[in-house]
Amino acid sequence: MKDILIMILSTFGALFILSSSIGLLRKPDIFLRISVTGKASTLGIGLILVSTALFFNNYSVTTRVVAIILFLFITISIGGHLLARAAYIIKTPIWKGTKIDDLAGQYDDVTHELYSEKHHSSIKPDPTDNI
Amino acid sequence: MSLQDYLNWVIIPILGLSVILVFIRFLKGPSLPDRIIALDMLILISICIIAIYSIQTNQSTFLDIALLFALIAFLSTAAYSFYLEQRERK
Numbered sequence: 001m002k003d004i005l006i007m008i009l010s011t012f013g014a015l016f017i018l019s020s021s022i023g024l025l026r027k028p029d030i031f032l033r034i035s036v037t038g039k040a041s042t043l044g045i046g047l048i049l050v051s052t053a054l055f056f057n058n059y060s061v062t063t064r065v066v067a068i069i070l071f072l073f074i075t076i077s078i079g080g081h082l083l084a085r086a087a088y089i090i091k092t093p094i095w096k097g098t099k100i101d102d103l104a105g106q107y108d109d110v111t112h113e114l115y116s117e118k119h120h121s122s123i124k125p126d127p128t129d130n131i
Numbered sequence: 132m133s134l135q136d137y138l139n140w141v142i143i144p145i146l147g148l149s150v151i152l153v154f155i156r157f158l159k160g161p162s163l164p165d166r167i168i169a170l171d172m173l174i175l176i177s178i179c180i181i182a183i184y185s186i187q188t189n190q191s192t193f194l195d196i197a198l199l200f201a202l203i204a205f206l207s208t209a210a211y212s213f214y215l216e217q218r219e220r221k
Contacts, residue, residue: 003133003134006134007134007137010138010142010183011141011142013179014142014145014146014149015145017146017149017176017179018145018146018148018149020149020172021148021149021150021152021172021176022152024152024153024156024169024172025152025153025155025156030164030165030168033156033165033168034164034168037171037175041172041175041176044179045175045178045179048179048182048183049178049182049197051182051186052182052186052194055186056191060191061191061194064191064194064198065194067198068178068194068197068198068201071198071201071202071205072175072178072201075201075204076175078205078209079171079204079205079208079209079212080168082208082209082212083164083167083168083171083208083211083212085212085216086164086212086213086215087162087164087215089216090164090215090216090218092162092164093162112216
């Protein structure tokens with residue numbers, strides 16, 4: 001019974017990891033790639049680690065697994081946000097299908113500070129076809 | 132089919148295939164942030180492989196290494212994006 005549960009959880013985890021890596025390979029844009037990695041891989045790693053905790057079934061392993069899962073839940077989203085902000089500021093080209101870019105011209109050129117009113121800075125990535 | 136066989140013949144090949152796909156993005160990646168996110172994803176998949184390997188060998192000590200890898204993944208992403216942003220500043 002426990003083996004069946006471990007098989008099901010690890011299969012779902014591995015499939016989520018696989019879908020996340022296919023998305024990382026096929027999405028047209030750096031921001032879409034960061035978005036894919038942030039969601040699907042978090043769930044996949046969580047499921048595989050929960051299956052490990054089920055297999056060992058004692059307190060020390062479960063504590064470590066809960067610590068890893070909580071740490072990853074916090075840091076994957078923070079790291080994705082940091083990397084997307086840096087990629088926007090160095091003007092990585094965005095996909096041509098992007099309709100709305102609300103951040104265009106809102107970051108200050110020198111201090112990289114975000115302003116909410118019209119700021120007319122030059123930080124504004126160009127949409128391109130072939131990335 | 133026992134649990135060991137299932138992990139050996141189904142889970143590990145799926146994870147290996149995703150490592151290959153992410154590594155193609157790491158080699159192709161047209162910009163530097165693409166390579167950084169692919170590197171982050173490689174470390175995250177290696178955490179999964181370590182967890183499966185600790186089930187296979189029945190040793191829970193490998194989960195400490197997985198915790199260490201999670202720390203290194205966040206540290207490397209934060210440091211790379213910090214210096215990527217600072218590079219434009221003259």
